[in-house]
Amino acid sequence: MSKVGDEMQAVGMVVEFNPFHNGHAYYVQQAKKQTGADVAVAVMSGNFTQRGEPTIVDKWERTRAALANGVDLVVELPLYFACQPAHRFAAGALALLDQLQVPTVAFGAEHPQWDFKKFVRLAADFDQAALKQYNATYATQFNDQLAQQTGVSLKAPNDILAFAYNKAVLDHHYQMQLVPIQRVGSNYHDQVITGRIASASAIREAVDQHASFAEAVPGEMGAALRQLVSVPAWDDLYPLLRNQLIQAPLESLRQTYQMAEGLEFRLKAAAQQALGFDQFIHAIKTKRYTYAHLIRLCLYTTLQLTEEELAWHAAHPYIHILGFNRRGQEYLHQVKKQVNIPLFTKVSQQMRDHLYNVDYRAGKLYQTFTPVEQDLKHAPVIWQ
Amino acid sequence: MSKVGDEMQAVGMVVEFNPFHNGHAYYVQQAKKQTGADVAVAVMSGNFTQRGEPTIVDKWERTRAALANGVDLVVELPLYFACQPAHRFAAGALALLDQLQVPTVAFGAEHPQWDFKKFVRLAADFDQAALKQYNATYATQFNDQLAQQTGVSLKAPNDILAFAYNKAVLDHHYQMQLVPIQRVGSNYHDQVITGRIASASAIREAVDQHASFAEAVPGEMGAALRQLVSVPAWDDLYPLLRNQLIQAPLESLRQTYQMAEGLEFRLKAAAQQALGFDQFIHAIKTKRYTYAHLIRLCLYTTLQLTEEELAWHAAHPYIHILGFNRRGQEYLHQVKKQVNIPLFTKVSQQMRDHLYNVDYRAGKLYQTFTPVEQDLKHAPVIWQ
Structure with missing residues (x-):
């Protein structure tokens, strides 16, 4: 990757970090290495996952762990993008990375060798009326048609997201390059921890069962998980x-x-x-x-x-900065003039009642699980 | 009181029984004795009190205790009458007793000797615009004016209700006779149990503090109160x-x-x-x-x-029977042809969704405190 003058080059990631584990640390490291980027920018779900579940620890703890393990800048994926089917989740996240002038986005995939762009082009000819329903029936139909034409079965969760990123880039003519990274060590659905690399769901299960999870997560995340009385559910x-x-x-x-x-x-x-x-x-x-x-x-x-x-909210996106280190801060400084949607580090009362209202309400709902005020006037995590 | 042929004569009562205690048993006994009635009909708040608080035990337990202690028929005061200021509470309850052909209504009062009818006539000349607000400011103004003209201070809760019953009778031209009964043994606001007759709030406090309350309540209510893990709040x-x-x-x-x-x-x-x-x-x-x-x-x-x-609901009242003994059942049989609003003993799905919907929803809210289904298809308490 070429650098223009002293400009830093960024690699973007779309993440949940629920919780942040060693596999994520490896992925951040690989993303920087494979793209030669100076700075890693993560767009992260807030306090609810794509499936609509409360995250195991709040967005601030997850931001802290990410910054401690190679991420330089963390921004929040607003709930109306984060808690959505893959295509909306991906489109919302890439819109923010595009605003942040990120030229390359890296993501884990079960089959990084697949030609996802080709799948997207093929899918354009599938039944578009059915597609609009985004339901289980559609997903089955879609997969049947794709399997017929390509022989591949697009069912692994990260492959589905890979498809969605490619579709978003084509639909919106983003200039960004997409870099799939082979997922390692464990399957998404694995339910037990068998080594340093474990699935997020296996770690959540271990926390829930008061079993050992320390070997699978970095120290910062382990400390936060040990504070939990029970797993938010x-x-x-x-x-x-x-x-x-x-x-x-x-x-x-x-x-x-x-x-x-x-x-x-x-x-x-x-x-x-x-x-x-x-x-x-x-x-x-x-x-x-x-x-x-x-x-x-x-x-x-x-x-x-x-x-x-x-x-209304999907038409009024914003960039809420959850945390950064010095490199992340410099990168923000470098790009902020080109960002043409609201960008902020603290939620004011005015934002709480308008632009940020949905995420604020979700934060209050999440406070069922924590006494920590999630948003109003919360300072970003500044990692030294 | 004269009897027409074999017809039973009823005395009506408007109650919360929160919980049912020995003072209530005495009041039921006095109401029957002083009016010579054959049957005592209680219109009772459901699962929320006039103040809008959840009752200490549900309406079914309170009905059971009432039937075990001299009441012959218990009907539910719908929430949109029960959780209201005194004048609406009283008017709603008397409307049901009027439907049930009750010729006499007995009620406890701190000052049964007062001429409440006269107070009502005087109050008709007070500022009616202020009265419509039913707020604390109005209550103060009302009391100041009444004190000026009569020298009495209408502040004790049962005196206020006595005033409201008299006002409802005059406003609606009900034929019923109102019989005030001297309250005995304890003040409404007493906070400790000092003998067999204690205030309901003192008993609730004792239950909450795991202190002794058995001497102040009949056995049926004591058994229900002892089941409580904590006082609904x-x-x-x-x-x-x-x-x-x-x-x-x-x-x-x-x-x-x-x-x-x-x-x-x-x-x-x-x-x-x-x-x-x-x-x-x-x-x-x-x-x-x-x-x-x-x-x-x-x-x-x-x-x-x-x-x-x-x-809408206040304009569509009904009579939901919570329980009865043989006498109460006979009385129902005697009057039911003259009742011209819906009268029922079981809440059907159709009623749940329409006529009874508000009380049903309140019941579901009350189920925060109990696993007992409060309404749908719940049979009335039949006391042998």
């Missing part, structure tokens, strides 16, 4: 969701983002009976929707997030 | 209220019943900060509103009860 948010489903009239529930095709009846009915979240989510599951889709819908409902509100 | 409902105040937009909160004059801003702002209910309620308190008014507003907000919805 939907069970503790369910009373809030349930009350909303019971008290709100159907015509309000119907306004909820992604509350399609009479789902409000199904959710309201299930809430009357189900005393716990597991029972509830099983009661509402159908073949048509994935669990991830339904858990996100639970989050939107608890946040009273409407279709209209989400559309 | 707003602290446990506050997370639901708080989430509603944080997530709902101001324009929704503004629709809440009694959310007057910008209170929605005040409540939303307080919810951002206050981690517990005590802190919250102190933060929103002003001279203008009593604590009772504000706690009721918290309940309406948590139930998402709108002005419009309340008006």
Whole structure:
């Protein structure tokens, strides 16, 4: 990679770091090495994951661990991009990296050798009406068609994201280069820790079971995880969701983002009976929707997030800086004049009530699990 | 009291029984004795008190204790009458007793000798615009004017209700006779149990402190109170209220019943900060509103009860039978043809979704404290 004068070159990453583990540290190192970048910029989900689950520790702890392990700048992926199917998640994240003038984005993939660009071009000819539904039925149809034409099965979560990044770049004509990195050491769905490299879900499970996890995470993250009394989970948010489903009239529930095709009846009915979240989510599951889709819908409902509100926010993106080290700060200084959306390090009362309102509300919801004020006037993490 | 043929004569009572105690048993006995009635009909608050607080045990346990101690028929005072200032509470309850053809209503009063009818006539000349606000400022003005003209201070809670019963009878031209009974043994606000007759609040305090309360309550109520792990309180409902105040937009909160004059801003702002209910309620308190008014507003907000919805329900009253003994059942049989509002013993799915919806939702909220389904298909208590 060539450098223009004294300008630093950045590599971008789209991450959840839930929690930050040794595999992530390796990925950050590889991203910098393979691209020759001076600075690593991570766009990270806030306090809720793509699946709509509360993160194991808050965004500030995850930012700290990332900065301690090779990331130079962490910005928040707003909830209305973060808690979305892969294509929206990817498009939202790349829009922010594009604003931050990042020329290269590195990402883990189960099959980095695949020609994702070609898949995207092929998919353009698939049934576009079905695609708009983004549901489980569509995903199956899409995969069947792709398998027929290419012989590959696009089912591993990071491969699906790789496809989505490529699609976002083509759709929006971004200039950025995409660099897939082979995932190592463990599968996403592995449920036990077998060495220094373990999956995030195996680590979460170990924390939940009070089993050993120290070898799989850097010290900074280990310290934060050891503070946990219990792993944040939907069970503790369910009373809030349930009350909303019971008290709100159907015509309000119907306004909820992604509350399609009479789902409000199904959710309201299930809430009357189900005393716990597991029972509830099983009661509402159908073949048509994935669990991830339904858990996100639970989050939107608890946040009273409407279709209209989400559309407004998606059209008014911003860059909320969660933390940086000296290099990250210099990079920010280098690019900030070219950023033409709001960029800020502290959430003011005015932002809380307007631009940042959805993430603020999500932060308050997350405070079910922590006494730490998540946003209002929270200073960014400054790593020495 | 004369009897017409074989017809039973009833005495009505308006009660909370929170919990049912020996003073209530005495009052039931006196009501029957002083009126010569064959049957005692109690209109009882459901799972929330007039102040908007969850009751110490549910309406079914309180019905059981009442039937075991001289009451023959218990009907539920719907929430939109029960959780209201005295004049609405009283008017709603008397409307049901009027439907049930009750010719006499007995009630405890701190000053049964007062001429409450005269007070009502005098009050008709007080400032009616101020009266419509039903707030703390009005109550003070009202009392000042009444004290000036009569020399009495209408401040004891049962005297205030006595006034309200008299006003309801005059306003609606009910034929019923009102019989005040001297309250005995303890003051409403007494905080310790000093004998067989104790105040309900002293008993709740004793239960909360795991102190002895057995001598002050009949056996049936004692058994229910001993089952309690903790006393139901707003602290446990506050997370639901708080989430509603944080997530709902101001324009929704503004629709809440009694959310007057910008209170929605005040409540939303307080919810951002206050981690517990005590802190919250102190933060929103002003001279203008009593604590009772504000706690009721918290309940309406948590139930998402709108002005419009309340008006509809207040115009569509019903009689939900909570329990009866043989005499109560015979009395029901005697009067039911003259009842011209819906009368039912079991809440059907259809009622849950329409006529009974507000009380159903309040029941689900109350289930924060108990696993017992409060309403749907719940059979009435039948006392042998």
